[in-house]
Amino acid sequence: MSITLMVQGTTSDAGKSALVTGLCRALARRGVRVAPFKPQNMALNSAVTADGGEIGRSQAVQALACGLTPHTDMNPVLLKPNSDIGAQVIIHGHAVGNMDACSYHHYKSEARRAVLESHERLRSKYDVVLVEGAGSPAEINLRENDIANMGFAEAVDCPVILVADIDRGGVFAHLVGTLALLSESERRRTLGFVINRFRGDLSLLQPGLEWLETETGRSVYGVLPYLHGLHLEAEDALATACSSEKAALKVIVPALPRLSNHTDFDPLRLHPQVDIRFIAAGETIPPADLVILPGSKNVRADLCWLREQGWESMLLRHLRYGGRVLGICGGYQMLGKDISDPEGLEGIAGETPGFGLLEVETVLQPRKQLHNVTGVLTLNSAPVSGYEIHAGITTGRGLSRPAVQFDRRKEGAVSPDDQVLGTYLHGVFESSVACDGLLRWAGLFDPAPFDYYTLREAGIERLADAVDQHLNMETLLPLAAGNPKSGSSDKLVDSRSKPKT
Structure with a gap:
């Protein structure tokens, strides 16, 4: 039985892309047939697929983490903003036109059909489909006809985990507040949480984790450390430039x-x-x-x-x-x-x-x-x-x-x-x-040896190592135990764990 698991974030840049990338590689290293999926992506960083289409750059990187060639089914809807109020709409890798927000709202039924078709094709080929949400599921103004977050999860009846960035502050408010703004059915399918970018002594965080589990009745599956110097291709936000007065x-x-x-x-x-x-x-x-x-x-x-x-x-x-x-x-x-x-x-x-x-x-x-x-x-x-x-x-x-x-x-x-x-x-x-x-x-007359491909691969491996070390994989994903056909979505829904230190 194929499992679909969705990673949603309390905010943009909470760590959804990084977590999905790390999970993709961690499962692929175990021999699990895993594929990434993002129903709807809004980004100006894109990649060309083997089937001659265009998808978000983050899904192309996640495909590499799975050992796969990027395919348009991995990101069936891509929105590329070309003004403050409009974007080019790309369906299954090809542009269908420019739309403002109202026009796209009316087009959502067509976009939803493309999303569900792509997801079904991936489910038929892979043991695990790891889904990345967009922005936050608590954006009330975008709830109607949603295909990017809980709207998709409800449509395919998949479990969800929430990731939040502790480095920006307010992590408990982000998690509890997001959960409170969900509908009852959406809360039921939310299994628990992953906390991202933690610095310091985890023992000092432990009382907060225990409170969070007691308050919400949901698991904290792990706390990922702040990975200094990690390179992962950005989904959209402009990466910080590297400046050096000594550079040649x-x-x-x-x-x-x-x-x-x-x-x-x-x-x-x-x-x-x-x-x-x-x-x-x-x-x-x-x-x-x-x-x-x-x-x-x-x-x-x-x-x-x-x-x-x-x-x-x-x-x-x-x-x-x-x-x-x-x-x-x-x-x-x-x-x-x-x-x-x-x-x-x-x-x-x-x-x-x-x-x-x-x-x-x-x-x-x-x-x-x-x-x-x-x-x-x-x-x-x-x-x-x-x-x-x-x-x-x-x-x-x-x-x-x-x-x-x-x-x-x-x-x-x-x-x-x-x-x-x-x-x-x-x-x-x-x-x-x-x-x-x-x-x-x-x-530059004498360039130093530099291998970008090796560095990019090292970043993906580093993420997977962090996921393996700091997340309770065997509880979060029964498939991680190495027997893909033994898992089921029921096991995922019932799973509970303590955060891994």
């Missing part, structure tokens, strides 16, 4: 209002020789060796924002002094002569002049390009791999000097003076040889 290469990235796929910069954040900083609105733009224009979900609006913030004059001055400029996806489009959106795919229909640093033009078209690709950088023939997610079709004379050579086509552009490079390729820094090549181009 200075990199700056504008923190665009609709910045997307900022996980592109994780290898640079973690590289020991790179000082990378995200520059927000109103901040002084510092000097740098390399300026990177990132991806955007609303390229023309973010291009206007850059001009308002003084980036255009800064870029021209930066290049006059010999600096390098790299544009990725939307940032690549901004480097061209103009960007046209005749159908209003990302906002109001129209055309916006680009910075004119590359001899290319871009037209946005309804059909999004979604590809996992491999090739070589033309700068130094270094192997490179990554993924493309873009609606733009770019043409022009600048393509005669491509940035990347794939098996059957060329991609991107490099300026005649080699100072400006644009590419649609996300993940361009993940390959160590490609990263070395780009850093050398940017001015």
Whole structure:
């Protein structure tokens, strides 16, 4: 019998993604056939799946933790905000249009159907489906027709555990308050709690844990420690940049209002020789060796924002002094002569002049390009791999000097003076040889050995180790004992345990 277990959080960033990732790897290491699932995700960090669709980045990482290839069924509904009131709606990996909140509310029945279809397919293939909720189940204004939290749990009749972040304070209020705001049936299916990011002596927390179990009648399944320096690709929130005055290469990235796929910069954040900083609105733009224009979900609006913030004059001055400029996806489009959106795919229909640093033009078209690709950088023939997610079709004379050579086509552009490079390729820094090549181009003459893939894998393993050590797995998930077919949802509902120290 397949088991579905849902992890919901008392707040955003409570640790849902991390807990599901750790559980995925901990079960996979036991030989359990496990798959991740998030019914509805709102995020601008995404990944391309093997079946040619698009899902949230966190579910792609969770798939890797399970030893699986990411699939669109793992995140059937993805919302990508392109304004303060609207988002592109992606169903089963493909965009169906832009909707504001009211329009999406009326569309929820279609979205629910996609969610239930994907969940049923996963249940038929795997012993355990680990589900990640979104935000908090106690958001009263979003309860009607909910498919992201308790609405989904009620629809498929699965048990739920709540995770809360003790590091931000108020953990007992978060847990008890969330439980109090649930309906009676929702409270019944909530088995208990996991407390995340604890620092200090657990014995000092024990009286609170005992009170919590007595007050709520539910178990505390464990207390996860604060894992300093843990790297896990962010679902959406912009990760803290790593700054060092001793770094050999200075990199700056504008923190665009609709910045997307900022996980592109994780290898640079973690590289020991790179000082990378995200520059927000109103901040002084510092000097740098390399300026990177990132991806955007609303390229023309973010291009206007850059001009308002003084980036255009800064870029021209930066290049006059010999600096390098790299544009990725939307940032690549901004480097061209103009960007046209005749159908209003990302906002109001129209055309916006680009910075004119590359001899290319871009037209946005309804059909999004979604590809996992491999090739070589033309700068130094270094192997490179990554993924493309873009609606733009770019043409022009600048393509005669491509940035990347794939098996059957060329991609991107490099300026005649080699100072400006644009590419649609996300993940361009993940390959160590490609990263070395780009850093050398940017001015780092002797890059230190750095393996991002190994570091990412180490982060997943570290999470799984923490889950194994600090959670009562054998009580929380009978499947963890190593006999997948012996578990049942009844055992989960009846399970009670003491927190593991």
